[in-house]
Amino acid sequence: MGQRVQGTDGGNGEVPSMCPRCVLAGILGEALQDPDSRQLLARLTQDKTSLGCGQTLRRDGEVFQALYMLRAGALKTTTVSEDGSPQVIDFHFPGELIGLSALGTGRYLGLITALSPSALCVIRSTDLEDLSTRYPGVRKRLLQLAAREVGRRERMHQLMLGTRAEVRLALALLNIAGRLQVLSADGLSRFRLPMARADLAAYLGLTPETTSRHLRNWESKGWISTRGREFRVEVPDALQVIASRRIPDGVSVNHTRLAGIGSGLPG
């Protein structure tokens, strides 16, 4: 989503981060032609918020005030279901817009908190309105981004349809790795999850235990290696293979079919 460019920003270089100009430029589009708007762009890129780990950006139900562009770090959006168990609705990674859905209802949905120290650009609703009326292309671009977000969430639904925990987990890791990719020189094969296992599990409707078990299982087969939140995919496409089969080994679907269901590769 948006234009992503590996960041080397002038300011605080503690964390790898997006070049905010590039991303915002993607949103502003034609507005940039106008020298007058350069000024605004400059203001937007300076107008930032930073959050410590665990700090909250917005709470559930707060009225829409601004769209945020995540520059560095990672966030999560959570709710609490009626029975009290925590639910993770989404994660947010550098280069992504946060708060789009609040454009529809006028209120933020869920509690948005930082998973790690994060930096964000703030695009105030007033500025957004200003820009949108002055430059039609801005709204066109926003519409495109929102539509893309709808598509992303539709694919997320697909992901959740994988009944099997193993499939969901593999798909989610691919998804997250893809979104993190920008920041990693190694592409998909190596990445660091910013969130706890419990968050990942809650995102997928699983328990941390199940999540852990499958990861260890894959590791025991040599497909991946993990060390805490650090991941490395040893067998290229291993995740894809797992993700694409609800059916275990290319072996049986069910009882009375074939003996050793080990559900694994030779190992």
Added chain:
Amino acid sequence: MGQRVQGTDGGNGEVPSMCPRCVLAGILGEALQDPDSRQLLARLTQDKTSLGCGQTLRRDGEVFQALYMLRAGALKTTTVSEDGSPQVIDFHFPGELIGLSALGTGRYLGLITALSPSALCVIRSTDLEDLSTRYPGVRKRLLQLAAREVGRRERMHQLMLGTRAEVRLALALLNIAGRLQVLSADGLSRFRLPMARADLAAYLGLTPETTSRHLRNWESKGWISTRGREFRVEVPDALQVIASRRIPDGVSVNHTRLAGIGSGLPG
């Protein structure tokens, strides 16, 4: 979504349907002030497609050509997962826009087919572009609709996080009943599902068998009654109660834990 008004259209009155003018008016907004655009509106409301049960509107990957507004009937969007099992990504009910996500990528996602005889208004991409450039309010409205759709899908994710099949099913029925409500005089307490159990199950990542079992279970408790696809909710809020508890019958969550958690209806 959109403005919904119970329909009494002049044309073919076989099926209860939305008043297309009202819905389109919600999209077009200010454009309507312009007498010139009335003409376009007239054209859009006439420009319709109708589909027989099972017929397809668009296929996966087709390039974006038009946005559709469903006037009557019901559609589903499906994909096939890599292992060949069918997945239902979404249902579409009267008054809803179809194809928004294709605005982002330029291509439709999934196979869109009719669940029952359906009628749709066609808003060609060219017309859309025309309108959008002439009337900024149109794009603003579309952005709002897209953002709302993002929110809807975020809540859908929440729904899927209900691990328990019973909870998912109850939430989904509430969701669908709500979207169907416009057409039913009895509100939420009585409705007819347009889709087969198998589709509903595939939408939720369940099997038809499990779906059926839970429905019959609720029926045996007198909470609902069903006859084929016809539903009636006998105990008001029964679905809400089911939906809000992962915890079964006021009994235990698990062995050795808690005597009576209540939280259930009288059995």
Added chain:
DNA sequence: CGGAGTCTTGACCTCTATCAAGTTTTGTGG
């Protein structure tokens, strides 16, 4: 009335949630 498709019911078995310890990692203060 018959036949196809849809829905229900049953038996069985796998998978995942749950509870309960361990173990490792992370963060903090000495």
Added chain:
DNA sequence: CCACAAAACTTGATAGAGGTCAAGACTCCG
């Protein structure tokens, strides 16, 4: 830099929920 405490993660045992296969009942149509 080490020691300690608090999280986070892993591992194990167990049972309940849901998937799978199979067959029967019901519906809808022609």
